[in-house]
Amino acid sequence: MTEVNQDIDLSLYMNESAIQDLGPVIEGVQVWGPVTNQDFRKTFLDWYDKESRRLPWRESKDPYRIWVSEIMLQQTRVDTVIGYYARFLSAFPTIKALAEAEEDQLLKVWEGLGYYSRVRNMQAAAQQIMADHDGIFPDNLADIKKLKGIGPYTAGAIGSIAFGIPVPAIDGNAMRVISRLFMINADIQKPANRKIFEAVGQYLVDPDRPGDFNQAIMDLGSSFETPKKAMPELSPLRDFTMATLTRTTDNYPVKSKKAKAKPVYYQALILQNAKGQVLIEKRTQHKLLNNLWTVPLINLGTSANQNLPANEKTAFLLAETQEAYGISPIFMRKEIGQVKHVFTHLIWHILLTYGQLKPVDEKKINDMITSGEADYAWVAPHQFEDYAFPTVQMKVWQAYEDYQKDNHHNIK
DNA sequence: CAGGCGTGGTG
């Protein structure tokens, strides 16, 4: 059985807190009763009415705009999203525009925001809405949940904010706040424990103002009830929060650790044609950074493998390049730079190698581009507006530029 | 279910 707050006796704290009555046990959590619940909601929403953050997506109840903000905000900071939100809406002002957009243009607008499947899923959902709902965002939870990329949290957020449906929106903030309210020991990392917070959240949410209630949780979670360096004694809910009353805020939420990122090694090929343009390719058939563009990357595996003699390294590189691209560039012996990029689950270590194409190889590449056989393209430095590059590629460009700067003998 | 999936900020 999941550990919850069974070791806590709420009644012990009734005299020295705002808790006035005891309520039911929900999923093993002893919660306060209806009298306290009303008091709690009023206190919380009064605070929200006075102190809520003014954010671009709070200016409208349009479900499309709420939806866009909720997808962008998944695992992403508010400050980062603000830089993308208006641009996205101006590029794709309606569900129809999103549904009909070119994927390349979609990724270009999302470029740098990360978790790119979010925007691909959002377009798929927009197409679902065009097909199944005449282009009108569905107004009930069951249909909202069917949309690609919308899970239990996002459905609750859109449902409550845009349509006033009385449901909680259980994200990391909500689990942190609720775990501190009732000193819930369930590991929030475990999917099975979601139902505990869903159920308690459902009990707590104000049925008259569910959207404001859920957004109040967000604001509280980003101000007084933060993951680190919380200031629970300044929270408007301090007298309702068991962890604050017992000075155990830092014990909540319980959260198990995730595996740390593993290193992967690559050789990036900076291949120039006669015009001085550089070869890039679209990452089709990948899961990571799918359909974004990078220079050719040769995977060297999980060990550096760089303690080989120089001539063997070159031979290896030539063989790999011939294998993957059917060409034999003239490589510079020494690497021209390096890049380190950290993903959630991987760390890429990239060595940049410069090479020039022989005319016959350049023709081979050009033929593949012309025939549409492969997603290659030639780009000149600083003329990147047509392609969506992930941040790791922007770092590669930067390293290449640094090298050119340091070696005033222009590579050409 | 565990692991995959980005990026930038923070202590």
Next chain:
DNA sequence: TCACCAAGCCT
């Protein structure tokens, strides 16, 4: 430098 984090969802 590094661990951890920020309005999760999909497979």
